[in-house]
Ligand code: B12
């Protein structure tokens with residue numbers, strides 16, 4: 001039996017498919033490959049930079065689907081199914097909106113693949129693939145499953161190894177697809193299995209793709225203790241409340257943590273309340289305390305902002321960008337609030353009749369990347385799109401890059417950090433411009 005694993009790209013830029021120059025290893029497909037019995041031939045094709053060989057002989061195609069890649073995933077599936085090849089889909093979008101996705105594949109898997117993938121392969125082998133498989137979320141790499149990283153070779157991924165220590169998050173921010181998918185629960189892998197996985201692979205720079213590695217500070221501290229002797233560098237995603245735990249901060253720094261993607265979301269308390277971002281509201285001091293602690297521990301922070309709350313105005317969005325610049329964040333993402341299907345925010349906007357693009361922006365032919373998909377309160381959708389892009393342009397301008405580099409405590413801690421700063425800030429600057437206005441899918 002032969003299985004093709006596919007990671008779709010988002011869409012088309014100009015006349016060609018968008019090539020993601022900052023692409024990372026698709027961990028979910030490495031996990032699927034590892035769960036697949038060894039007598040099955042497995043091949044990975046990544047649509048973000050290579051052509052999908054629709055005519056290659058195979059028995060099953062497995063496509064991972066996020067909301068941003070759904071339209072392209074359906075096109076890829078159509079091509080294979082026209083040739084009589086069976087297609088199975090899974091992933092967060094497939095799990096949150098199965099009633100849409102099921103029309104585009106022969107089999108759909110809702111949940112995490114770990115507990116059921118071997119049954120899927122067995123069914124495919126004996127010609128009895130079912131149309132629906134259901135598995136619980138949060139069962140990360142059960143029993144020491146190590147992702148098959150050999151399938152990534154030669155694909156030009158960034159030189160960092162994606163890992164997972166935990167899945168899910170205890171918080172319930174109203175825009176977050178992860179919170180809906182894991183139902184506000186947090187699942188932790190056995191530390192010894194994670195450490196064994198780290199030791200068994202080549203790269204020393206790790207990206208823990210945990211949704212919020214700070215959800216359980218006790219578990220985080222245990223992980224850090226185990227990481228210290230390994231002398232790796234690592235990054236992850238963490239909620240800002242971890243700055244209130246100085247022991248955890250010190251252990252992270254001692255274990256080689258370079259910094260995190262951190263959801264600042266908004267600089268106003270009103271919007272944080274709207275987003276139900278309770279992790280940021282503890283003793284709110286306009287982040288003065290949190291930023292000081294991050295700098296004290298030399299964290300190169302990727303500050304993530306979501307824009308378009310009911311209190312947001314043109315001026316408040318520009319003020320958000322100025323705040324990010326003033327604090328010299330290594331990176332900052334200015335994302336328009338996106339109504340992801342299955343989230344409370346989607347439901348609220350739907351009930352208020354404020355969703356654009358027939359309430360299905362992710363498959364709508366007119367939707368473009370980085371555009372507002374709902375009607376904001378204090379401006380038009382186009383105004384929100386434009387001011388957010390202006391914030392991105394200013395933050396990623398060359399003078400801004402140079403100014404932010406002058407944060408000695410974080411960027412000059414080692415030569416490697418200083419070099420990484422230029423390597424990654426310039427790469428992300430390029431990607432920001434490339435992605436803007438991109439159409440979804442290839443047609
Ligand atoms: C790492 C990560 C990234 C990395 C990319 C990594 C990469 N390989 O390229 C970076 C930081 C670059 C990134 C970028 C973006 N990301 Co991102 N990212 C994640 C994150 C945190 C982890 C994904 C991961 O690798 N998990 C580990 C693997 C092992 O688990 P898994 O993906 O959940 O897969 C399991 C199941 O879903 C299932 N499964 C998955 N696929 C398939 C396929 C089949 C056939 C089957 C049977 C089963 C199956 O089995 C797997 C194993 O259990 C997720 C959060 C999450 N929990 O999904 C967000 C997430 C996927 N990202 C998200 C978003 C919005 C983005 C961006 C669009 C952000 C932006 N505005 O630019 C971009 C662009 C995405 C794109 N498609 O290009 C959203 C997507 C929401 C949605 N509804 O689709 C998520 C869910 C975060 C969130 N809080 O909402 N991201």
Ligand code: SF4
Pocket residue numbers: 168169170171172173176177178179211212239263279
């Ligand atoms: S803290 Fe982050 S991962 Fe957790 S619910 Fe909020 S946005 Fe989602």
